[in-house]
Amino acid sequence: MERKEEVGKENGNSEEELRTLSDGSICGFESLHRLLESSLSPPVFKEVSRLLIGMNCGKPLEPLPIIEIAKGLSSQHDFDIQAFRFNADKELLREPRIVRVGLIQNSISLPTTAPFLDQKKAIFQKLKPIIDAAGASGVNILCLQEAWTMPFAFCTREKRWCEFAEPVDGESTQFLQGFARKYNMVIVSPILERDLKHGETMWNTAVIIGNNGNIIGKHRKKIKLLQMKCQNHIPRVGDFNESTYYMEGNTGHPVFETAFGKIGVNICYGRHHPLNWLAFGLNGAEIVFNPSATVGELSEPMWPIEARNAAIANSYFVGSINRVGTEVFPNPFTSGDGKPAHADFGHFYGSSHVSGPDASCTPSLSRNKDGLLISDMDLNLCRQLKDKWGFRMTARYEVYADMLSRYVKPDFEPQVISDPLLHKNHV
Amino acid sequence: MERKEEVGKENGNSEEELRTLSDGSICGFESLHRLLESSLSPPVFKEVSRLLIGMNCGKPLEPLPIIEIAKGLSSQHDFDIQAFRFNADKELLREPRIVRVGLIQNSISLPTTAPFLDQKKAIFQKLKPIIDAAGASGVNILCLQEAWTMPFAFCTREKRWCEFAEPVDGESTQFLQGFARKYNMVIVSPILERDLKHGETMWNTAVIIGNNGNIIGKHRKKIKLLQMKCQNHIPRVGDFNESTYYMEGNTGHPVFETAFGKIGVNICYGRHHPLNWLAFGLNGAEIVFNPSATVGELSEPMWPIEARNAAIANSYFVGSINRVGTEVFPNPFTSGDGKPAHADFGHFYGSSHVSGPDASCTPSLSRNKDGLLISDMDLNLCRQLKDKWGFRMTARYEVYADMLSRYVKPDFEPQVISDPLLHKNHV
Numbered sequence: 001m002e003r004k005e006e007v008g009k010e011n012g013n014s015e016e017e018l019r020t021l022s023d024g025s026i027c028g029f030e031s032l033h034r035l036l037e038s039s040l041s042p043p044v045f046k047e048v049s050r051l052l053i054g055m056n057c058g059k060p061l062e063p064l065p066i067i068e069i070a071k072g073l074s075s076q077h078d079f080d081i082q083a084f085r086f087n088a089d090k091e092l093l094r095e096p097r098i099v100r101v102g103l104i105q106n107s108i109s110l111p112t113t114a115p116f117l118d119q120k121k122a123i124f125q126k127l128k129p130i131i132d133a134a135g136a137s138g139v140n141i142l143c144l145q146e147a148w149t150m151p152f153a154f155c156t157r158e159k160r161w162c163e164f165a166e167p168v169d170g171e172s173t174q175f176l177q178g179f180a181r182k183y184n185m186v187i188v189s190p191i192l193e194r195d196l197k198h199g200e201t202m203w204n205t206a207v208i209i210g211n212n213g214n215i216i217g218k219h220r221k222k223i224k225l226l227q228m229k230c231q232n233h234i235p236r237v238g239d240f241n242e243s244t245y246y247m248e249g250n251t252g253h254p255v256f257e258t259a260f261g262k263i264g265v266n267i268c269y270g271r272h273h274p275l276n277w278l279a280f281g282l283n284g285a286e287i288v289f290n291p292s293a294t295v296g297e298l299s300e301p302m303w304p305i306e307a308r309n310a311a312i313a314n315s316y317f318v319g320s321i322n323r324v325g326t327e328v329f330p331n332p333f334t335s336g337d338g339k340p341a342h343a344d345f346g347h348f349y350g351s352s353h354v355s356g357p358d359a360s361c362t363p364s365l366s367r368n369k370d371g372l373l374i375s376d377m378d379l380n381l382c383r384q385l386k387d388k389w390g391f392r393m394t395a396r397y398e399v400y401a402d403m404l405s406r407y408v409k410p411d412f413e414p415q416v417i418s419d420p421l422l423h424k425n426h427v
Numbered sequence: 428m429e430r431k432e433e434v435g436k437e438n439g440n441s442e443e444e445l446r447t448l449s450d451g452s453i454c455g456f457e458s459l460h461r462l463l464e465s466s467l468s469p470p471v472f473k474e475v476s477r478l479l480i481g482m483n484c485g486k487p488l489e490p491l492p493i494i495e496i497a498k499g500l501s502s503q504h505d506f507d508i509q510a511f512r513f514n515a516d517k518e519l520l521r522e523p524r525i526v527r528v529g530l531i532q533n534s535i536s537l538p539t540t541a542p543f544l545d546q547k548k549a550i551f552q553k554l555k556p557i558i559d560a561a562g563a564s565g566v567n568i569l570c571l572q573e574a575w576t577m578p579f580a581f582c583t584r585e586k587r588w589c590e591f592a593e594p595v596d597g598e599s600t601q602f603l604q605g606f607a608r609k610y611n612m613v614i615v616s617p618i619l620e621r622d623l624k625h626g627e628t629m630w631n632t633a634v635i636i637g638n639n640g641n642i643i644g645k646h647r648k649k650i651k652l653l654q655m656k657c658q659n660h661i662p663r664v665g666d667f668n669e670s671t672y673y674m675e676g677n678t679g680h681p682v683f684e685t686a687f688g689k690i691g692v693n694i695c696y697g698r699h700h701p702l703n704w705l706a707f708g709l710n711g712a713e714i715v716f717n718p719s720a721t722v723g724e725l726s727e728p729m730w731p732i733e734a735r736n737a738a739i740a741n742s743y744f745v746g747s748i749n750r751v752g753t754e755v756f757p758n759p760f761t762s763g764d765g766k767p768a769h770a771d772f773g774h775f776y777g778s779s780h781v782s783g784p785d786a787s788c789t790p791s792l793s794r795n796k797d798g799l800l801i802s803d804m805d806l807n808l809c810r811q812l813k814d815k816w817g818f819r820m821t822a823r824y825e826v827y828a829d830m831l832s833r834y835v836k837p838d839f840e841p842q843v844i845s846d847p848l849l850h851k852n853h854v
Contacts, residue, residue: 018471020470026470026473035471035474036463036475039471044445046453047456047462048463050728051728052479053728054728211846212848214846214848216847234821235817236817237815248821252826252842253830254842254843255841255842255844256844256845257844257846257849258846258849262843269821272740272816272818273821273822274701274702274704274705274740275701275702275705275822275824275827277701278701278702278827279826279827282834282841283842283843300477300478301479301480301786302739305736305739306740309701309732309733309736312699312729312732313701359729360728388664389699390662390664391699391700394662394675394700395660395700396660397834397835398835400702401828401831401832403709404824404831405832407709407828408824408828414682414709415679415681415682416681416682416684416711417682417683418684419638419639419641419643419683421637421641422637422684422685422686
């Protein structure tokens with residue numbers, strides 16, 4: 001967090017826009033991919049891309065054309081827009097199952113000192129043209145970022161930010177239901193949830209809105225708690241004081257069968273847990289979204305690794321979303337690192353992207369500005385990769401079911417084989 | 428495998444050495460890292476490195492000096508040599524625990540048509556100076572590549588290559604025991620094992636030789652089967668016809684407590700299974716080796732992702748080793764892909780590297796030539812990362828013990844929540 005980053009408005013990456021900071025590092029580039037593209041000769045860039053973001057059906061990932069109305073909204077409202085297509089092999093007994101998926105990343109709109117209602121309304125206003133661009137582009141499933149209705153204020157440990165929490169059928173859901181109906185679009189909406197039927201406790205929740213505008217599961221009262229997906233793993237690191245606000249989720253690892261495919265939602269810190277990713281896979285997910293809020297110095301080199309590994313290991317697609325920008329709070333806070341109090345959480349580096357089950361990956365959206373990433377994906381690729389690599393078949397889950405059952409017992413003894421000469425040497 | 432690769436002898440990466448192939452791709456570069464280093468301006472390379480291979484204690488990974496004798500052996504015998512240091516924070520109640528780890532990658536030495544005894548001896552001769560370079564450099568724990576005594580002949584499905592199999596205390600172990608004693612060095616030796624006490628069956632096995640030249644566990648007859656580590660997951664993909672030769676291992680996930688730290692061995696295809704990596708972590712490993720044999724078109728973009736994810740998720744170091752070169756066999760074979768018979772398996776792309784628990788990673792060894800990678804690692808970093816990120820603490824293993832126990836039952840029902848309007852629409 002000490003390295004000052006300038007949040008620029010540059011688009012593209014001519015070397016002129018790069019600035020060198022006092023510590024010799026650079027800033028002002030939009031993304032790793034664009035930085036490499038502008039710095040390397042085309043054949044070198046091609047080989048570097050093959051090594052870094054893989055190949056899809058033996059070729060580099062295909063860019064998709066972007067329709068004029070979306071381009072217009074993008075330049076008018078200054079958000080990044082990129083689009084790609086994941087192909088699959090043609091099958092003889094199954095038609096292609098192509099789904100168009102959209103990811104939105106954004107910064108907050110007003111300073112955190114503005115009245116809460118104004119802050120919230122301003123975010124809604126900011127998102128409107130981006131959601132319209134997605135809808136007009138024919139996106140089937142859209143996912144927003146974690147806690148999208150509010151600044152990521154958990155770093156402050158101040159409870160007044162709890163006011164941003166909403167019930168599952170609250171204002172933000174109603175706002176999105178309109179778009180879902182208008183565009184026949186499934187929308188995944190990660191919010192801070194106020195659970196009115198459980199003593200007004202809070203959860204970090206993703207509401208799944210069906211393409212008819214319905215909250216999926218709404219009419220199945222018996223499984224009320226399964227209507228949404230709560231965060232399964234809560235961080236205890238850095239300024240992510242989220243455990244101060246809500247508990248680990250109690251909704252399991254539901255997979256939602258929507259009109260356009262089976263989706264799961266792995267919220268934020270859950271991406272660090274391979275077992276969490278696995279559970280969505282075992283429940284049949286074909287696309288797992290990872291709406292997140294994470295900052296540069298802490299996690300940026302891990303960001304593509306964990307998502308891509310999950311996509312590979314589980315033979316599904318992963319859509320990773322991170323918010324953008326630096327949020328400055330009214331009251332300074334310390335970070336448990338012995339350093340002086342400060343008022344911001346660091347730079348949320350955006351870089352939203354989609355990972356394929358075949359180890360291919362889209363370039364990332366901007367590190368600095370709002371963005372919409374559109375990806376066509378033939379869901380047939382999931383089973384094709386299962387058939388090719390056989391990870392599910394060769395996984396020996398019974399070995400691990402047994403091991404984990406033993407591990408969670410207080411008297412678990414690790415399987416350690418000591419060199420018998422070791423202790424002899426030490427005598 | 429269709430893209431022809433030329434196995435060059437170039438060192439470094441001046442643009443002159445790069446050659447463009449008929450499909451517009453390039454070859455002739457030693458590694459992604461060197462290619463980027465020679466193609467990018469220093470500040471851009473610095474930022475790209477930060478994003479790609481992370482930071483260690485807030486700084487780029489430190490290169491280690493290489494001693495003259497090792498440099499001499501490297502140029503005399505034409506193998507790549509690189510060395511790096513993973514630092515940890517200074518603790519007040521624990522001394523640093525710095526271990527020097529060596530990884531060796533190599534091609535075979537004679538054509539696969541040579542008499543088997545000559546082939547094997549030639550590999551021993553080829554390895555001698557590389558092991559000497561490691562020993563002279565003060566390496567504490569050395570790991571060789573998978574099935575290092577032989578060509579990776581499983582692609583042929585011909586059983587005559589079984590002749591290369593050896594008992595755990597066979598010729599290759601005896602060869603390495605001399606080095607272990609001479610250099611006070613633990614050696615991990617992955618071989619095709621002939622199990623004389625179990626009907627001469629074969630295993631894909633790593634023999635763990637202690638720094639006194641003993642086979643660790645040798646004197647503990649009761650746990651004979653735990654003396655070594657057998658491959659837990661066997662591929663059923665491409666030309667990896669290994670399941671024709673040996674079964675999944677039955678030795679669990681042992682962690683070996685050596686004079687220099689607790690190590691595990693995750694052989695080859697086991698790297699695709701996050702649960703396999705996890706099990707070594709739960710048993711207390713601080714370094715997990717992944718001796719492998721894998722080829723370009725199939726796995727190269729996955730290669731760094733899976734190892735680094737394992738290091739991050741489990742808060743330990745991972746040493747990844749892949750063999751080098753193209754091995755051509757006497758009799759052509761088909762690959763189950765409808766294409767004509769061919770006599771080689773593709774290009775083993777080397778690229779051995781070490782991943783740290785803090786998401787940092789060494790650059791990779793050459794894609795084309797033999798190599799020795801030396802890494803100093805302060806093992807204190809493992810616990811420091813556990814304390815920082817709390818992945819073990821927040822993992823909720825009881826949830827997954829339960830889920831896997833249910834999953835392995837034939838009547839398992841995935842947790843799926845269907846949009847109630849979905850089937851209505853379809854009616």
